Amino acid sequence: MIGRLALALVHQPVLDRSGAVVSAAVTNLDLHDIARVARTFGAGRFYVVTAAAGQQHLVARILGHWREGFGAGYNPDRREALSLVETVPDLDAAVAAWGSRCGAPALPLLTGARRSDGIGFGAARELLADRPLLLVLGTGWGLAPELFTHGWPVLEPVSGGSDYNHLPVRAAAAIILDRLYRSGT
Amino acid sequence: MIGRLALALVHQPVLDRSGAVVSAAVTNLDLHDIARVARTFGAGRFYVVTAAAGQQHLVARILGHWREGFGAGYNPDRREALSLVETVPDLDAAVAAWGSRCGAPALPLLTGARRSDGIGFGAARELLADRPLLLVLGTGWGLAPELFTHGWPVLEPVSGGSDYNHLPVRAAAAIILDRLYRSGT
Numbered sequence: 001m002i003g004r005l006a007l008a009l010v011h012q013p014v015l016d017r018s019g020a021v022v023s024a025a026v027t028n029l030d031l032h033d034i035a036r037v038a039r040t041f042g043a044g045r046f047y048v049v050t051a052a053a054g055q056q057h058l059v060a061r062i063l064g065h066w067r068e069g070f071g072a073g074y075n076p077d078r079r080e081a082l083s084l085v086e087t088v089p090d091l092d093a094a095v096a097a098w099g100s101r102c103g104a105p106a107l108p109l110l111t112g113a114r115r116s117d118g119i120g121f122g123a124a125r126e127l128l129a130d131r132p133l134l135l136v137l138g139t140g141w142g143l144a145p146e147l148f149t150h151g152w153p154v155l156e157p158v159s160g161g162s163d164y165n166h167l168p169v170r171a172a173a174a175i176i177l178d179r180l181y182r183s184g185t
Numbered sequence: 186m187i188g189r190l191a192l193a194l195v196h197q198p199v200l201d202r203s204g205a206v207v208s209a210a211v212t213n214l215d216l217h218d219i220a221r222v223a224r225t226f227g228a229g230r231f232y233v234v235t236a237a238a239g240q241q242h243l244v245a246r247i248l249g250h251w252r253e254g255f256g257a258g259y260n261p262d263r264r265e266a267l268s269l270v271e272t273v274p275d276l277d278a279a280v281a282a283w284g285s286r287c288g289a290p291a292l293p294l295l296t297g298a299r300r301s302d303g304i305g306f307g308a309a310r311e312l313l314a315d316r317p318l319l320l321v322l323g324t325g326w327g328l329a330p331e332l333f334t335h336g337w338p339v340l341e342p343v344s345g346g347s348d349y350n351h352l353p354v355r356a357a358a359a360i361i362l363d364r365l366y367r368s369g370t
Contacts (some may be wrong), residue, residue, distance in 0.1 A: 036353055141334050158363070160225035162225055164266070170353075173356075181345060
């Protein structure tokens with residue numbers, strides 16, 4: 001079931017700390033950590049969303065090092081994880097690519113640490129049983145509001161039961177996949 | 186209950202990729218990510234274990250920047266998370282410090298991705314109900330064998346149900362705290 005789940009890490013449009021809509025820079029460790037988490041839980045693909053040519057080039061260089069260059073021989077486990085990564089210019093392209101891979105339309109499942117309109121993890125698993133799902137994570141201070149105007153479902157925030165609501169996107173990705181995967185929960 | 190849980194990130198003794206016992210370097214992002222995860226789930230302390238003076242100095246510089254320097258005003262949320270961090274020279278010092286803070290002896294709970302002798306998360310929660318627990322995470326290729334000779338309990342590895350067993354320590358910390366915190370699971 002989890003095989004029809006993919007992840008998208010959106011670098012634009014996202015918010016910055018002031019609430020402005022910006023393009024965020026790609027972080028090397030986001031690629032590694034989220035690819036390894038995706039591979040661990042059997043997610044099918046990890047789309048890195050950025051339209052900036054320089055950023056796409058950076059991702060290509062990182063992937064080249066680990067998938068074909070020195071890193072591929074030095075750390076084959078890393079190569080295996082990073083083989084899931086694909087760069088796309090916008091979220092629509094990620095949705096289309098994942099749907100095309102699965103042979104069925106993919107549904108984006110948005111995330112946001114401050115959303116109060118989210119569905120639970122049980123409901124998300126039910127969606128996933130029906131159709132390919134693209135879990136959409138935002139960098140910076142989160143996905144821009146315009147992404148929430150399409151009627152796509154939103155996943156409830158990961159809460160730790162405290163008043164602190166500032167998980168790294170890398171940690172949120174790990175916890176969300178663990179919760180989706182552990183179908184007993 | 187989770188308030189009597191602390192984390193220790195061990196940089197020595199740990200294994201390298203060849204299985205040799207080494208001291209690993211401190212990674213800036215480990216401090217940030219694991220501190221934010223600890224704060225999110227209400228863990229009481231995050232001990233960074235390294236005996237190397239240069240590494241202790243590095244941690245002190247990072248903490249100084251975010252707790253008192255420019256970063257403290259720029260990003261108060263980060264200051265709040267990093268306020269949990271304390272540097273200690275070895276694991277015994279972390280156990281002693283956490284026990285002293287709690288006013289009761291603390292029990293280390295070891296972790297390892299390749300251990301087959303681990304207790305389940307339910308059993309770990311029962312331990313935590315009884316006494317202060319120190320969740321011990323290894324950097325590099327994991328905690329050195331000598332740490333497993335004291336009779337301390339070991340937590341079962343985080344499995345994603347796949348054959349891939351290479352989670353970042355940052356992701357493992359996030360998933361473990363989420364599982365310990367979510368007492369229904």
